[in-house]
Amino acid sequence: MLTLRMKSSLCWSWRIVLLVFWSARSVWAFEPAGSSAHGTNIFNPASTPAKSIADLSVFVLVITGIIFVVVFVLLIYSVVRFRARPMDAGREPAQVYGSMQIELAWTIIPILIVVVLFLATARVIHAIQDASEPAGAIDVIAIGHQYWWEFRYPKLGIVTANELHIPVSDASHTTPTFLQLLSADTDHSFWVPELAGKTDLIPNHPNRMWMDPQRTGIFFGQCAQYCGTQHAKMLLRVSVDRADDFTAWVRAQQKPAVEDAGAIAGRRVFERNACMNCHQVGGTPADGRFGPDLTHLMSRATIAAGAAENTHDNLRLWIQNPSAIKPGSLMPAMKLSDADLDAVVSYMETLH
């Protein structure tokens, strides 16, 4: 089974530490307008892998916390108690060379602690890494590109970018998502802290991870493995949808691009220039794979891997000069005339 049960005796300490982090959260963490957007706090898990990790983390924190307090008190005590005083000027203290009993004690106790920590950890490693994929699971192939994410749903025939949509997985209807992680160029790392720990996307080395979010909403994350100039703006968002919303989204994404006669001028510009060599628009000759698929561009809230909101002005600026938003982006500035630029932007805006 996917869920991992920790001992209930841990629960109270878990709650105390959680309380501390929670109060820290209220000061520092991100709660944007609307309760549906989530922050990036690793102690606010919304999915089984992240939850098991947070539970284990609290266990490790409590043990290391106890060790810290004990050693710290010993250190402070010896510093204060055994400081040199004026009255013992000139005299040396008793010369003690060691004690085998004491050495044995502080060797064996740490060994026992290590054994306990290791067993608790190994259990979580196994529970997360060796979980088998249930029949109803959603399959996604995530491909890291220099500074953006490609998401392919092989069973559903969908290709999208940067904003991953997955269904919520509640007790009534468990639909975990299993990701296969690939890279088209350098190393990347898929990290959405509240859903799962990170796993790298390494060329020529396919990886796997899974998550079963139990809350709906937008979860934020970003590339965690340094991948080049714009590593910082390789942002990532996961939209966890209710089951019916997800189905609706899938249906919309499976359609080819909307054909809008009013945008034909912009489409001509798009297909006459190099745009179509890198971008795909389903149902048209544009079938490039170097850049994000644009078939349903308008269904996404952001452009440039989350670097900007998907608005008219941003879209125009991005096409005109990508470096203005994301210096180092691999998309070239196409040097379009103002008329062509407006036309292509209006074409983009028809791609719902």
Add this chain to the structure above:
Amino acid sequence: MASDAITVPVGQTEARPWVDELHQWVTTVDHKRLGILYIVSSLLFLVVGGVEALIIRIQLMHSHNNFVSPEVFNRMFTMHGTTMIFFVAMPVLFGFANYLVPLMIGARDMAFPRLNAFSFWLSLLGGLLLYFSFLGGSGLYGAGNAPDVGWWSYAPLGSRAFSPGHSSDYWTLALLVSGFGSIGTAVNIIATILCLRCPGMKINRMPLLVWMYLVMAGMVLLAITPLSAAQIMLLIDRYLGGHFFDTQAGGSAVLWMHFFWIFGHPEVYVLIIPCFAFMSEIIPVFSRKPIFGYPVMVAATVCIAFVSMSVWAHHMFTIGMNSYANSFFTLTTMAVGVPTGIKIFNWIGTMWGGRIQFKTAMLFSIGFLFQFLIAGLTGIMMAASPFDWQLSLSYFVVAHFHYVIVGGILFALFAAFYYWYPKMTGRMLSERLGQWHFWLFFIGFHLTFDVMHIPGILGMPRRIYTYEPGRGWDTLNFIISIGAFIQALAIIVFVANLIISYFKGAPAGNDPWDAWTLEWSTSSPPPAYNFAMVPTVASRRPLWDLKHPEDPDSRYE
């Protein structure tokens, strides 16, 4: 026992013209001069690497800051990491080894003085090569200058496809060249310790510093060689059409990671073991007691050396190793905490029942114990690989290893400076400036690196030149940056102390700390030949025996 100092006849100390003096320094094969050259050159690189850190911190002061471009920022963290590890930490520790090991074992020089000089100049050449990249790096139009691939230069980012021009080549050559220097010095340290000990200094009577440098040098041989091999393979990939790390041609990015970290993790211990060595000399002297559990300290050091050779893949928990590999490296990594813990307990055991004198060197040592304890415990957290799936590659890791390298290694180094500067220069460092230095650095350090753990927990990845507002990272980063400037201020006080005390410091005499090891039996600074007569020792603390003939250590060992 040659405790009486050598008085140099007046005629030999007259001022020489500076060209003559410079020539002497450049051509020297004296272990003490080479030690000082190592130390001074790494201090220069420390300042350069520190300026790079400040540039990073200014850029990250608030979200969407535009102080530097992403390209420059990426160069800064690459150069900062490479500089601090390879051209500050390694050479400064070799510098202390060079200076102290022969003196502490009663030898007149290192075993291979010419190899010693050769190794130093290779290391320095490596550092200069790295910085020459700023001028010579852009081999292609549009290619950058200094390397920007991170100090691990993960494949395939370091390949020609993703790193055109010559910037990565300078990085590779710098590490290769200085790596040969490190290997040379390591061979030299081992040979010196095994062959040049003075009469009576059996291997179980060596000062702990010498023991630990012996272990450290052995680890350098094992750790630097795979790094050098990997650099050669990378050069073959880049220039001779090899495909070791070329993922487009079936090469393996993971292979590079293994090569790098089988160097990289032992390297951490290569750096920290000499710091254990400093602690094991300084804490006893200022607690006025012998080290608690000498044989156990030696055993723990050797144990760390062995275990730390099998922990490297804990840097790779996120790369998708299978659950058995992850479990194995979790276990070995946690296990290394046991001998390390034993050391901390032994240092506290040494202070226990002592009469602790809070000289600046001791303050830095206590700071070391406190911070190294925390660094070890955050290390245990990340050894739990699932926890590491969250913490790895985040600012938590950055905070953790700076806790080790700054809170541990740099604090220990400062302690070593305050302790041995009188021996090296004949003058005491100012205690007043020392107190300022300690407290400023202590406050700045904790402001920066305590706070830095939190953005990691809140999901901030490392190596990003800017970040989104509203994630709760702004205030924290601002505080971190303020701390960085306080540390910079402390470094200025330290450098001022080094310079002012060199000219105006109180004369040190042979043995200002009433210490027990052989280097304090000769004059400060020692003459070129170290000891007029090679000393003979009968215990681990020869000067204790000399000062307390009624109750010598030799009676108990």
